[in-house]
Amino acid sequence: MTVQQAEAEVLETEEIYPGTFVTWYAGEAVCRGAQPGQFVMVQPVEGMDPFLPRAFSFYRFRERGGERQFALLYTVIGEATTLMASQPVGAVSRMTGPLGRGFEVRRGARNLLLVGGGVGVAPLVALADEQLGRGRTLVLCVGARAAEGVFPAELLPPEVEYAVATEDGAMGRRGLVTDLFAEYLPWADQSLACGPTPMFRSMASVVRADGMGRSVQVLMETEMACGTGICYGCAVFTKRGVRLCCRDGPRFELLDVF
Numbered sequence: 001m002t003v004q005q006a007e008a009e010v011l012e013t014e015e016i017y018p019g020t021f022v023t024w025y026a027g028e029a030v031c032r033g034a035q036p037g038q039f040v041m042v043q044p045v046e047g048m049d050p051f052l053p054r055a056f057s058f059y060r061f062r063e064r065g066g067e068r069q070f071a072l073l074y075t076v077i078g079e080a081t082t083l084m085a086s087q088p089v090g091a092v093s094r095m096t097g098p099l100g101r102g103f104e105v106r107r108g109a110r111n112l113l114l115v116g117g118g119v120g121v122a123p124l125v126a127l128a129d130e131q132l133g134r135g136r137t138l139v140l141c142v143g144a145r146a147a148e149g150v151f152p153a154e155l156l157p158p159e160v161e162y163a164v165a166t167e168d169g170a171m172g173r174r175g176l177v178t179d180l181f182a183e184y185l186p187w188a189d190q191s192l193a194c195g196p197t198p199m200f201r202s203m204a205s206v207v208r209a210d211g212m213g214r215s216v217q218v219l220m221e222t223e224m225a226c227g228t229g230i231c232y233g234c235a236v237f238t239k240r241g242v243r244l245c246c247r248d249g250p251r252f253e254l255l256d257v258f
Contacts, residue, residue: 007093016073042094053094113191115178150164
């Protein structure tokens with residue numbers, strides 16, 4: 001798989017829940033051969049502000065007019081994401097991709113448990129889209145602080161079982177997504193997750209308490225300046241030594257890190 005630097009053209013942008021957007025891009029060069037769990041580095045405008053690109057997981061793929069297109073899911077929290085959400089149709093962003101190591105589903109795994117926190121749901125949706133046609137059963141567990149931060153169920157394939165936990169109890173179960181993870185873990189042949197570090201720490205406690213030594217693949221979220229391993233700014237400390245999230249990850253084994 002070849003990493004490319006290219007311009008990607010904005011096709012459409014939609015706010016799918018408060019403050020969270022999906023933008024579709026035409027830019028096959030940066031998504032050719034991309035797998036769920038890989039990412040792109042995005043520079044939304046020409047010039048030097050913002051100076052550094054931002055990393056975003058691939059959220060979805062589609063074929064249109066013989067071209068592979070891709071979508072990014074993001075919450076507007078700073079200058080770069082504000083620019084992304086405001087770009088008109090036809091605008092271009094500079095991107096580098098596909099980058100990193102994506103999810104790796106075991107051949108014999110039939111029951112897949114997907115666990116997401118916040119916009120960490122993005123690569124899990126891409127994975128669900130990919131795996132449903134392969135004879136597998138999928139459960140997606142997501143967590144949010146409140147109902148307005150929950151990924152809309154209607155955007156998922158209907159075959160995916162969807163379980164929600166909110167901290168205020170306004171939707172789904174009151175509590176954390178790790179409560180759902182503990183409930184479904186014995187059912188799963190393989191678990192895959194993306195979210196913030198505190199979520200992973202709690203998941204590691206669940207896996208240890210389970211006592212079965214189950215494998216859980218996680219996509220680490222770290223600040224990245226280059227996305228290619230040049231700057232050494234995204235170090236992850238693992239039981240196997242120091243690794244770079246962008247080059248050696250973002251996929252890691254949960255218990256290798258936590």
